[in-house]
Every structure is written in structure tokens, then in C-alpha cells.
Amino acid sequence: MILATTKVKDVEHFLEVYGTTGADKRGSHGSKGSTVYRDxxxxxRVWAVFDWDEDGWMAxxxxxxxxGILQEAGHLGRPSLGQYLGTFSA
Structure with missing residues (x-):
């Protein structure tokens, strides 16, 4: 799992590109899906939790x-990754 955050020009436009062109590109690098939240x-600012490994993310x-896809989606900078600290039950 990977957590990433970024700022975008227009959230609705971002979601449109994210769910089409972006999804195709992420899938070609092994992403199994994601969940997106608005800050x-x-x-x-949006946050995305990816079902993806680090090698796929780096690719x-x-x-x-x-x-070009990030620009088309309206990113205002490069996505930043959250630092994984651990997994806990309940």
C-alpha cells in the first residue's frame, strides 16, 4: 500500500483524468486500484491510497x-508519499 498526496487546480477535472488516462497508466505499472480522498x-489537496508496491510506483x-498525465490532471506539484510506519490490528 502506498499513500500519496498532491494539490490540484480543479478536483473534479483531476478525478476525470485520474479515473481514465491516469488509471490506464497506473494499471500498466501494476497498480491494483486506489481510493481517493479530499483533504x-x-x-x-487530494490523498490517494494505492494497492501498489514500491517497484510499480517507481516505474x-x-x-x-x-x-504529461499529471499536467493534464492539473497537479500543482509532484505528489508526495506518506512515510509508512506500521500496520496494527483493530
Whole structure:
């Protein structure tokens, strides 16, 4: 699992590109899906939890087509990854 956050110009437009072109590209690098949340404080920030391993993420991040997809989706900067600290029951 990977947690990432980014700011976007327009959340609705971001979701449209994220769910189509972005999904195709992520899937080609092994992503099994994701769940997206809007930040409760910063309305232009979104969070995504990916069912993805680090190798797949790195392949996506270094794919030469990825910057264009991020630009098309309206990212205002590069996505940042949350630091994994552990898994706990209940």
C-alpha cells in the first residue's frame, strides 16, 4: 500500500483524468486500484491510497509519459508519499 498526496487546480477535472488516462497508466505499472480522498482542510489537496508496491510506483514515477498525465490532471506539484510506519490490528 502506498499513500500519496498532491494539490490540484480543479478536483473534479483531476478525478476525470485520474479515473481514465491516469488509471490506464497506473494499471500498466501494476497498480491494483486506489481510493481517493479530499483533504478536509485544504480543498485543493487530494490523498490517494494505492494497492501498489514500491517497484510499480517507481516505474510509474519514472515513465516518460507520466509528467504529461499529471499536467493534464492539473497537479500543482509532484505528489508526495506518506512515510509508512506500521500496520496494527483493530
Amino acid at each position: 478536509p482542510i485544504e480543498e485543493d 510509474f514515477a519514472t515513465d516518460p509519459e507520466t509528467p
